[in-house]
Amino acid sequence: MADVRVEGLRRQFGSLMAVKDVSFVFPEGAVTCLLGPSGCGKTTLLRMIAGLERPSAGTIRFGDRDVTTLAARRRDVAMVFQYPVMYRTLNVVENIELPLANDRTLTVAERRRRVDEAIEILELGDARRLHIDRLNLAARQKVAVGRAIARRAAVTLFDEPTTNVEVHAKLALIRAFKELRRHVRQTIVYVTHDQTEAMTLADQIALMREGEIVQCAPPRELYDQPNSEFGGWFLGNPGMNFLTVQPAEGSGFAVDGVPFPLAAPLLELEDVRFGIRPEYIRIAATPLPDSVPARVLRRAVAIGGQHLVTLAVGGSRIKAKVPPAEGPSRGAPEVGSNVFVVCPIEHAILFHRGKRLAELPRRLGSSAAAGAPS
């Protein structure tokens, strides 16, 4: 096991820069998910680490070993692809064992132990003597995961392994992966476009966009503290709401002409946006402190019986999540009704030209604002 250090790593396809001079460390023993929209360069980055794609520039090290120019088979990497790559004439045990058979340093007992461990954790016991042809796609993919982990390679790579598996089997695969991880620590790089999968599996997520890693953080932190509007938008279902901020008369700032009474040190900046996640927005029938008038455009039942409410605030649209409740309206306002919304500043993030502003404005009159510079 080793960490993976890439430096100035670049991959160009003609005029397209798929990976733009990425410098990054994948820590030893951690699961790092590369997450991003299609075309962001995550798969190209993974394939360069695997040795399946040649970098246009930059270096790749596993620990202190420079592998940049090494062939894939000399790097000591294990890989799981979108479709399971299997030896079709062999059974489950033989498939998991085969890569271990080439390792002369392993005793027979240790080989058996690793195979049995993988089979037990992945709940493949009933299938151990079955030929691969008899298994469905999801079970084969489990075997592929078991084989990759049993190898104890320096680095284990996953390229969207659940993409082609149906929803139920996908959950079983994710659970098996997590279970396996509790028993065996490996340096894992896991590529996915599925944010739930990344948030569920990763120790840390490297969020990619247009060939670059824009932020790397543990899942909760990445969700709560995005450093860019892109991160706020990309994570979450639906993503973060953004409202354009204008300087207001006197103190504070305004969103679509609606004043927010805050001590705001950002009035000189242009193109500032106020970001707030749907679950933090509160809706009330009557005005509350700091509330702004809004109109209900739509409501729909959403995840876990919540309501997703679409609101017009000034000239903007925002979405709010309302928890499930009893009663005829189920806790959500009627479509067409006029309401008041509160966007709590303590859960808001301000962005300037798409990048997070370090300083949050403080609420006027609150103790925090007393010592604030004017």
Added chain:
Amino acid sequence: MSGIRFEGISKSYRDAVALDRIDLDIEPAGLTVVCGPPGCGKSVLMRILIGLETPSAGRILFDGEDIAHMPAAERSIGYVPQSFALFPHMSVFDNIAYPMALQAVPRTEIAARVDQAAGILHIRPLLTKRPSQLSGGEKQRAAIARGILKNADIFILDDPLVGLDFKLRESLMEDLKDMRAELGATFLYITSDPLEALTMAEHLVVMDRGRLVEVGPVDTVYYDPSWLRTVELVGFPRCNVLPARLDATNAMCTTAIGRLSITLENGAASADAMVAIRPEHITSPASGAAPLGIGKVTLVENLGSESVVYVQLHETTLVTTVPARALASLDLGDPFPLAMRPGGPIVFDRASGRRIGRVTSVPEESRDG
């Protein structure tokens, strides 16, 4: 506004019954989602409506006129299929304008309508480009614009977002709803994704194995379903469904997670029942709801604002949704106290799947938490 009525529509291929006596009225000027698992017959029903298939029996009334055997070209129905091929040698504008050009719509009107659709779908800057210069999502937007700009009052969208990026789906759902409101047209929207169905629908048609399961306004279908299959198919995460046995008084039932008090609406045909407990009916005992016991976490899916927690309780796995803010970090195998909000879970007859009552409470004696 054009109304559609299906009367006794059946379709068989040799021995296989694809549709079995479908009687259905589509609300005019609304967005009706037809949902159900793959192979349930929803696409066949739409293909019959468009005229790509002929029904084996039944009538389709379109403003009162039977169109079941009218040629497809004479039906005034727009269609956005799943995957949409654009003409590679034409600009995006010409691609979108193509069906109207065939209908001999005047050029100035074509230009105005393409502009309107391109505005709603955020593709105005792309109109002069060729399809090869567009991303997958941009192509799909152009394809939707083309399907939607036919002179018609009724549009069928057959799983138009399948295979697209999650974020793209999120924004296209919003755009399609705007589009429908602006056109004031009738949209029939096909999907097998339960969350997409709930997000899009004003009216919901639930299909399974060639039959209609349930039809109604989306809130009624979600909160007040008459059939077990509806609860299984509509909702995300998936509903917890447990076998139950009614006792002699019909006031209690026994399930794998304990005994539950129930009220029956019309009496029971048999003692064999099923209890459907939505993820939101399961909560923590701290909320004041009736405790069910302490289970063991088998998986936590992190959705960002909420987590889907799978908990094993007495050999049964229950699914619940918890706001992420309220959830400390959980590991597999951790203890997880569970409670139930009575009033939500519904009791169904096992053989017929018809609703027979509701769960009212969890009696003290079956609480072990």
